[in-house]
Amino acid sequence: MADGNRSEKALSDFESQVIEFFCDGVKILGLPKSIGEIYGLLFISPDPISLDDLVCRLGISKGSASQGLRSLRELGAVREAEVTSGRRVYYEPDVELKRLVGGFIKEQVRPHLSSGEEKLDSLKKMVGDMPGDVRSDFYAGRLERLSRWSSRAKVVLPLLQKFLGS
Amino acid sequence: MADGNRSEKALSDFESQVIEFFCDGVKILGLPKSIGEIYGLLFISPDPISLDDLVCRLGISKGSASQGLRSLRELGAVREAEVTSGRRVYYEPDVELKRLVGGFIKEQVRPHLSSGEEKLDSLKKMVGDMPGDVRSDFYAGRLERLSRWSSRAKVVLPLLQKFLGS
DNA sequence: TTTTGAGTTCAAATATATTTGAACAAAGAG
DNA sequence: CTCTTTGTTCAAATATATTTGAACTCAAAA
Numbered sequence: 506m507a508d509g510n511r512s513e514k515a516l517s518d519f520e521s522q523v524i525e526f527f528c529d530g531v532k533i534l535g536l537p538k539s540i541g542e543i544y545g546l547l548f549i550s551p552d553p554i555s556l557d558d559l560v561c562r563l564g565i566s567k568g569s570a571s572q573g574l575r576s577l578r579e580l581g582a583v584r585e586a587e588v589t590s591g592r593r594v595y596y597e598p599d600v601e602l603k604r605l606v607g608g609f610i611k612e613q614v615r616p617h618l619s620s621g622e623e624k625l626d627s628l629k630k631m632v633g634d635m636p637g638d639v640r641s642d643f644y645a646g647r648l649e650r651l652s653r654w655s656s657r658a659k660v661v662l663p664l665l666q667k668f669l670g671s
Numbered sequence: 672m673a674d675g676n677r678s679e680k681a682l683s684d685f686e687s688q689v690i691e692f693f694c695d696g697v698k699i700l701g702l703p704k705s706i707g708e709i710y711g712l713l714f715i716s717p718d719p720i721s722l723d724d725l726v727c728r729l730g731i732s733k734g735s736a737s738q739g740l741r742s743l744r745e746l747g748a749v750r751e752a753e754v755t756s757g758r759r760v761y762y763e764p765d766v767e768l769k770r771l772v773g774g775f776i777k778e779q780v781r782p783h784l785s786s787g788e789e790k791l792d793s794l795k796k797m798v799g800d801m802p803g804d805v806r807s808d809f810y811a812g813r814l815e816r817l818s819r820w821s822s823r824a825k826v827v828l829p830l831l832q833k834f835l836g837s
Numbered sequence: 838t839t840t841t842g843a844g845t846t847c848a849a850a851t852a853t854a855t856t857t858g859a860a861c862a863a864a865g866a867g
Numbered sequence: 868c869t870c871t872t873t874g875t876t877c878a879a880a881t882a883t884a885t886t887t888g889a890a891c892t893c894a895a896a897a
Contacts, residue, residue, distance in 0.1 A: 526794070529790075533701070535699070538886095548813060549810065551809045567845090568846080571844060592842075593843070602819070620695075621692065627688070631688070644715065661834055661835065703854075731857090734856070734858065757872095839897085841896075843892105843895100846890090846891075846892095847891100851884100851886070852885070853885080859878100860876085862876095863875095865872085866870085867869085867871095
């Protein structure tokens with residue numbers, strides 16, 4: 506059933522530019538370009554899109570599309586649509602800034618903060634075991650400062666999400 | 672004048688771990704590892720440090736050290752110390768979270784936001800020139816949403832800096 | 838059960854970003 | 868003025884990250 510209606514066409518100039526817009530965006534976040542392409546196309550498409558659509562329209566490999574979609578689902582930026590015509594899965598974007606930011610913080614930021622705090626604790630222990638001289642006092646002060654940075658971040662992140670939810 | 676007192680020694684285990692801590696940190700921000708190494712050593716050193724010290728102690732090239740220092744100065748994360756014994760320049764870190772975040776926002780975030788807004792305007796113009804059908808209404812809605820994201824960001828960033836300054 | 842098609846995985850290929858090092862510039866010392 | 872020392876630049880080398888594509892799994896259809 507060759508479906509002339511659907512989306513196998515090349516990207517329009519408009520679509521390309523929207524996609525490029527998102528590529529720029531995800532680059533700032535340190536995510537790969539393909540993620541931006543996929544989310545961009547989903548974002549600007551009125552109807553849900555399947556993996557094969559992404560492959561055809563963006564001209565990327567099935568592997569890229571599959572991995573990109575997984576990352577986006579993990580971030581909560583994309584979800585399966587209800588459609589499910591036949592066996593194929595269709596996807597649609599989550600377009601709520603609050604949820605996008607929340608997902609990014611939860612997946613990309615918090616894990617780093619946690620592991621950072623563990624390392625900080627281990628460093629503090631090292632300083633505790635040092636002979637107490639001027640230098641170890643300096644070190645303790647610096648580590649204290651890092652702890653303060655970390656708790657600031659822990660206070661600010663939820664606040665940030667709250668502000669973006671309005 | 673071989674100065675046995677100063678810093679040509681290999682990094683202590685403690686110093687290495689602090690530096691690694693900062694390398695992890697800058698990676699999240701999408702900055703190169705050498706930036707983390709340089710800032711890390713400055714952060715944990717009681718006294719200002721010269722470019723040559725960085726080269727010797729971190730085992731990086733002069734080129735890397737020079738470029739890394741420049742980036743850090745542009746970010747406002749590092750400044751020249753008063754010392755200036757002889758012709759050599761010594762550096763010290765800025766350790767105020769508020770200023771570090773402020774510099775990062777100003778140098779890395781705002782430029783992207785600005786160029787993003789320009790691209791958005793151009794996209795809106797494209798939609799304005801489209802024949803007015805259902806699809807162009809959808810596009811206009813999506814672009815409107817992007818505009819809202821952008822203004823949210825512009826409100827939140829100064830707020831963020833304010834909170835970190837307390 | 839066998840076949841078909843959607844989707845995943847991962848090692849190799851590619852693309853991108855960082856680091857190096859040698860040539861160069863600038864400025865004080867002799 | 869010339870020599871030395873300090874630091875910069877940038878093309879090439881290296882390291883890192885992403886993308887591809889072929890082999891695979893899984894589940895539904897025949």
